[in-house]
Amino acid sequence: LENLRKSPSAVELTGVPWFPRTQKDLERIEGQTMQFGEELEADHPGFLDKEYRKRRSLIAQADKSYRLGMKIPKVNYVQSETSTWKTIYETMEPLRNKHACREFLNAFSAMETAGIMKADHIPQLQTLDDYLNDRTGWRIRPVSGLVSPRNFLNALAVKVFHSTQYIRHHDQPLYTPEPDICHEVLGHIPMLCDPGFAAFSQEIGLASLGASDDDIERLARCYWFTVEFGLCRQDGQVKAYGAGVLSSYGEIEHAIMGSEARTLVDWDPMVASQTDYPITKYQPLYFVANNFTAARHKLVAFTSKEIKRPFGTVFNDERNEVSITWQG
Numbered sequence: 398l399e400n401l402r403k404s405p406s407a408v409e410l411t412g413v414p415w416f417p418r419t420q421k422d423l424e425r426i427e428g429q430t431m432q433f434g435e436e437l438e439a440d441h442p443g444f445l446d447k448e449y450r451k452r453r454s455l456i457a458q459a460d461k462s463y464r465l466g467m468k469i470p471k472v473n474y475v476q477s478e479t480s481t482w483k484t485i486y487e488t489m490e491p492l493r494n495k496h497a498c499r500e501f502l503n504a505f506s507a508m509e510t511a512g513i514m515k516a517d518h519i520p521q522l523q524t525l526d527d528y529l530n531d532r533t534g535w536r537i538r539p540v541s542g543l544v545s546p547r548n549f550l551n552a553l554a555v556k557v558f559h560s561t562q563y564i565r566h567h568d569q570p571l572y573t574p575e576p577d578i579c580h581e582v583l584g585h586i587p588m589l590c591d592p593g594f595a596a597f598s599q600e601i602g603l604a605s606l607g608a609s610d611d612d613i614e615r616l617a618r619c620y621w622f623t624v625e626f627g628l629c630r631q632d633g634q635v636k637a638y639g640a641g642v643l644s645s646y647g648e649i650e651h652a653i654m655g656s657e658a659r660t661l662v663d664w665d666p667m668v669a670s671q672t673d674y675p676i677t678k679y680q681p682l683y684f685v686a687n688n689f690t691a692a693r694h695k696l697v698a699f700t701s702k703e704i705k706r707p708f709g710t711v712f713n714d715e716r717n718e719v720s721i722t723w724q725g
């Protein structure tokens with residue numbers, strides 16, 4: 398721990414996995430992505446479509462060469478891609494007005510007013526990064542594929558969200574098991590414009606810094622059941638705030654209205670951290686939160702008791718970096 402006291406950043410601690418304390422520290426994990434599971438590959442509508450695969454690897458190539466401080470590579474989306482986006486955008490419109498939480502709707506309409514969210518144009522990540530940074534100080538980094546749970550969660554601690562840039566296969570716009578630009582932009586980015594939600598997300602990240610592999614898994618489940626598939630209660634109704642629900646016009650109806658096909662339980666990080674979930678079909682179980690402040694307090698109560706580390710982590714807003722705290 399003495400090292401930790403002295404070193405300004407990116408500490409090495411015996412027995413503790415490396416973790417970032419600033420956005421700049423993320424240079425260390427640049428370009429590291431994982432392969433998708435085989436199960437998913439075979440299931441993928443684009444698996445056998447050579448054109449589609451070529452297009453994806455072209456976009457991935459640009460993102461692989463991205464380094465901190467660069468402008469995010471611009472993607473010139475082709476007509477078929479823009480039309481997939483438009484289908485989702487327009488089909489989603491009445492559904493989000495009915496089922497999305499108010500934080501999402503406020504952020505979304507502000508983005509529409511600003512002219513960066515529209516049906517006939519896929520926004521560039523750099524535009525969204527500038528916009529988001531002005532609001533909550535978060536940054537977007539492009540990735541060519543899945544980031545490991547540890548790296549992904551760690552980045553949340555320093556207000557960085559990893560985002561894909563390719564788009565789902567045009568044959569199945571209503572649902573994809575993978576993140577894609579529609580999921581990121583029609584789900585995650587508007588939510589991250591909300592300070593309460595952003596703080597909640599960051600809290601998961603802070604708990605993940607230097608955590609054991611087991612604890613990373615538990616936190617990844619908490620992340621899944623909130624940031625990805627969370628629901629909340631507003632004015633006596635169940636609303637969606639999870640990006641996976643908000644970006645899938647198949648799943649949003651199932652989640653909110655599918656009374657027989659799914660179960661709703663109160664947001665409880667202890668339970669969520671122990672619950673497995675499917676990744677290639679609609680969720681059978683959703684956690685419902687009361688609001689993001691209460692959800693964050695529950696999370697902190699859970700992590701401070703359950704995540705075993707010899708130190709604590711808090712974000713210092715003035716210095717824009719993680720501070721280490723320890724008892725005694």
Ligand code: NLE
Pocket residue numbers: 571572573574575576577579580625640641642644645648
């Ligand atoms: N199922 C979501 C969608 O179709 O947009 C993506 C989920 C990514 C975890």
Ligand code: FE2
Pocket residue numbers: 576580585625640641
């Ligand atoms: Fe996501």
